[in-house]
Amino acid sequence: MPLITRCEKNEKRERSLALRDAIELLGGKWKICILQNLSLYGTMRFKDLQEEVAGISSKVLTKELQQLEQNFLVVRTINNTKPVTVSYSLTEHAYETRNVFNALLEFGAKHRAVVKSGGG
């Protein structure tokens, strides 16, 4: 098999891995909402997030934040307050998701219009 084919295959593989990783990381019910709020407010405490992200439970919020932190999208800071508070904010890397949000928003809006008008 010629070299060019191997390269194309590797590129295709890298592409599909990147797509899958991105979908996996930003998918689910809450991730985007959390990132949006952090983007809007800058820094938020756990309780602020719980109130702003309507409907999320503390258990799920904890898990989502941990995943975002593990993926370098969110920074967790323990504040020296009483009672203790914890602040969350976005990393520089998280702002790379801007284009994704905008594209999703644009497509979502168009899609809702298509569905409302009955298709096509």
Place this chain on the structure above:
Amino acid sequence: MPLITRCEKNEKRERSLALRDAIELLGGKWKICILQNLSLYGTMRFKDLQEEVAGISSKVLTKELQQLEQNFLVVRTINNTKPVTVSYSLTEHAYETRNVFNALLEFGAKHRAVVKSGGG
């Protein structure tokens, strides 16, 4: 409450609905891969898709295609061949996902680089 606030609330609500719809529609393990293949090949039969989308079962492929069809992203055509074949292709509306793909791809690639380099 002043009118401007109501407008802002409605806009925020519409935005979050659009985001959630888009994520829900394009999320999951297979949707993007299927759309990508259809975008690449133009028209594909059921069996072609099953072979190209490595690892998917006929049951799951059926379900995904039905969902995509119900959401006006894919058109299903029964061909008058023997044995019967079925062709799938993208709608015009499906091409609105281009920006989403590109953004996801870009972010995914950057993200993989960040993770490989150990964060930040």
Place this chain on the structure above:
DNA sequence: TTAGTTACTTACCTGAAGGTAACGGATAGT
């Protein structure tokens, strides 16, 4: 001492996503 706040954690449950494997209907070739 009692109650409240903050940030979780734990135990339990449900529903949906997705996998495996076998089967079915239509048609054709041999």
Place this chain on the structure above:
DNA sequence: ACTATCCGTTACCTTCAGGTAAGTAACTAA
């Protein structure tokens, strides 16, 4: 009659995201 192709369907199972509810640890204020 037997086998094969194509496009699914059906039954069954496992896994996991996510929901509910209660508890915990550290601290404060009354």
